[in-house]
Amino acid sequence: MLQVERLKKAFDGFQAISDANLSVPQGEVVAVIGPNGAGKSTLFNLISGHLQADSGHIRFLNEDITNLAPYKICHKGMARSFQLINIFTSLTVFENVQTAVIAKHRLDQKFFKPSKRLVVEETLDVLESLGLLEYKDRSCSSLSYGDQKVLEIAIAVGSKPTLLLLDEPTAGMSSEETQRIVNLIKHLSREKGLSILITEHDMDLVFDVAQKIMVLHQGKTIAQGLPQDIRNDKSVQNAYLGE
Ligand code: ADP
Ligand code: MG
Structure with missing residues (x-):
């Protein structure tokens, strides 16, 4: 469904993404893990078109979407949440989600x-x-903070995506709120058939929900595979899990 190949992005000479590679199979939950500053949010911003890549390719549903505008990528069926909450604070909960529903219809058919x-x-x-x-x-x-994070996911779901990107959906949450997000991810994946790409700090959550894990270290993909293989990978343990 999604393929990222040899992606690179520098900020003023600082190579934030130096060699990111990723594939998300249809219907799976895939997690990108890596320490703070590894480049996870930058990778998401590149995939969703919020940042322009210096080189490399991003393919979504067999189309090259590298450096397309975010709304065009959204139109093709990708939606995302942000690490910091991004909602319309002056609107009601209903109006927030309605905005996404209307926007998606407008994108599908202009008039x-x-x-x-x-x-x-x-x-x-x-x-x-x-x-x-x-x-x-x-x-x-x-x-509450937890409900606002869920609302942000609801806005993303309102645009009827086939692929949902969630950047640290449980950041700052209590353990009950985190469990709610876990159940939600499982529901969206199993009942609604969404493919989901998440970044997450909570390793228990990652090993609970993800069918596949990609490890990003200093902007580079150092491993990608099944959770049990990632857990036993020596280079991953050295770079990350052993911390
Ligand atoms: P993560 O989400 O894995 O914690 P980020 O993608 O936020 O990591 O950041 C990766 C690196 O890129 C960090 O060193 C960060 O300071 C740097 N970075 C991110 N965005 C910018 C930017 N807009 N300008 C300059 N540096 C940035
Ligand atoms: Mg981040």
């Missing part, structure tokens, strides 16, 4: 105005599937 009923139905569907229905009329600034 098509979806009926209000369709938009409401789809928005409520997303809210229900992410467990936010009871908060739909709340101002999102009144939500």
Whole structure:
């Protein structure tokens, strides 16, 4: 579904991504792990078009999407959340998700105005599937941190992606909130058939949800494979897991 090959990105001479390689098979949950500063968020920004790559290739559904604008990549079926919460704080929970639902329809068909009923139905569907229905009329600034993180995922899901990118979805969360995200990732993957790419610090979570793991170290992919193989990989243990 997604292939990243020999990707490079420097900031003012600092090579943040020096050789990133990744493949996400259809329907799988894949985790990118690596210490702070390894380049995980930068890699996500390159994949979603929020940053331009210096060289290398990103293919999504057999199309080269390297350096396309974020909205074009979103239109092809990729959506993401950010490490720092990115929601419309002056809108209600319902309005936040509705924005994504409408935007997706506009991208699909430029002059098509979806009926209000369709938009409401789809928005409520997303809210229900992410467990936010009871908060739909709340101002999102009144939500707890955990609920705001879930809302951000709901906005991404509102654009009906086939591939969802989640950058540290449990950063700063309590263990109950983290478990909620784990259940949500499993639900979106198993029940909704989404392919999911996550970065995550919590190794228990990674080994619980991911079918495949890629290890990024100083901007370079040092290993990629099944969780049990990654756990036993000596170079990974030296670079990361042994820390
Ligand atoms: P991670 O998400 O794995 O913690 P990041 O991708 O955020 O890592 O950062 C990787 C490296 O690139 C860090 O050293 C960071 O300081 C640097 N970096 C990230 N974004 C920028 C930027 N916009 N300008 C300069 N340096 C950056
Ligand atoms: Mg990061």
